[in-house]
Amino acid sequence: MSSKKEEILKPWCPFCGMDVGRPVYSSQRKMREFPQGTCECGAVYVCDATGHNIGAAMVECLVSACNDEWDLAWELIPEDDYLTGLLENYDEVTHQVVPKRNLDGRAVRGVLYFVRLHREMAELVKRFEHKRDVEQGASEEPAAAQVDTGITIEPARDPKRKKKRAEKNMVKIMAEQGDVDGLVDLFFDDHKVLRFLQRLLYDPTPGARFRVAWIIGQVCGRVATREPGPVADLMHRLFEASADSAASSWGMVETIGAIIAARPDIYGAFTRHLFSFMGDPGTREGVLWGLGEIAASRPDLIRNSTPFYALFPVLNHALPELRGLTLRLLGRIQAKEAGLQIMGLQFDNTQITIYEQGQPVETTVAALSVEATRNIHKDDVNGK
Secondary structure, three states, X not given: OOOHHHOOEOOEOOOOOOEOOOOEOOOXXXXXXXXXXXXXXXXXXXXXXXXXXXXXXXXXXXXXXXXXXXXXXXXXXEOOOEEXXXXXXXXXXXXXXXXXXXXXXXXXXXXXXXXXXXXXXXXHHHHHHHHHHHHOOOOOOOOOOOOOOOOOOOOOOOOOOOOOOOXXXXXXXXXXXXXXXXXXXXXXXXXXXXXXXXXXXXXXXXXXXXXXXXXXXXXXXXXXXXXXXXXXXXXXHHXXXXXXXXXXXXOHHXXXXXXXXXXXXXXXXXXXXXXXXXXXXXXXXXXXXXXXXXXXXOHHHHHHHOOHHHHHHHHHOOOHHHHHHHHHHHHHOOXXXXXXXXXXXXXXXXXXXXXXXXXXXXXXXXXXXXXXXXXXXXXXXXXO
């Protein structure tokens, strides 16, 4: 039997961890063109089926990410302007990653090469595209529309610094102190920080788990701007642990939500997969909390990628914590569709504890109902 490392896998994006589609040739073929695709997170990737033309694939991918603006592509600086990723052992025929590098007696040597522009460069490319469309008479839309698929990069660390080695007790103390800056610095010295933080989730105290989940989200949100691979690996581990009925999923779902909330521009595509855990009573509270965190900054992700209307019955759930978290979420996405049900809870004075930025907040279901109603109608004009 093949080991886990030898299993055939679906290709994934090294930045956000999402599965990517099969690269295809564009409708307008060019000389020496490679098939390419675009991830939901905005990354562009090309396929070199032989693995021998990676240099040409890199250039092709970067130019494609710059919307065929060659002059701009040559001026960009790696890491300062864009990130790159590589997925090896890719089989173009079956659209799979084959770690054994051999499939049915056929050698597998393909490579998927990825480029993701930082926010400023992505916006610049968007302006180039708009200008070209206007010149060609294809669009008269104002150039104000900007993309939000890029990222703001974490400042580079001094390469001459004395690097530290992460230790379990050190990471635990820093997490207890809420030292996000220190944990980010330590990550760039030793990637084991994320694994040590994940172990802290195995705590029987809910408050401690929510605190650690929020800290992991803050750390991952920053380090992913320079090294998204380890964060994507962590996301996969968290999803696997949450889906494994034989393993404890303490804090895992909450952490997924915290990471998405910290970098929705990178990991927002995971939101719909997080919603799928609503069917498990053991993870329901974590899902509602995580979706509420995401909704605080990107309510559109909840509205556009989840069947949020399925949450309306939870407003009548026997557990007051679930009622409160649902109110918090629906208020943040301004779910007017549930306005009457939300108002109906304004006399539910059950005391509950929710967690904001990892800290416990004592409140009532009624107070959350009032707040949700206020959020829903905050944009109304003349009461309409």
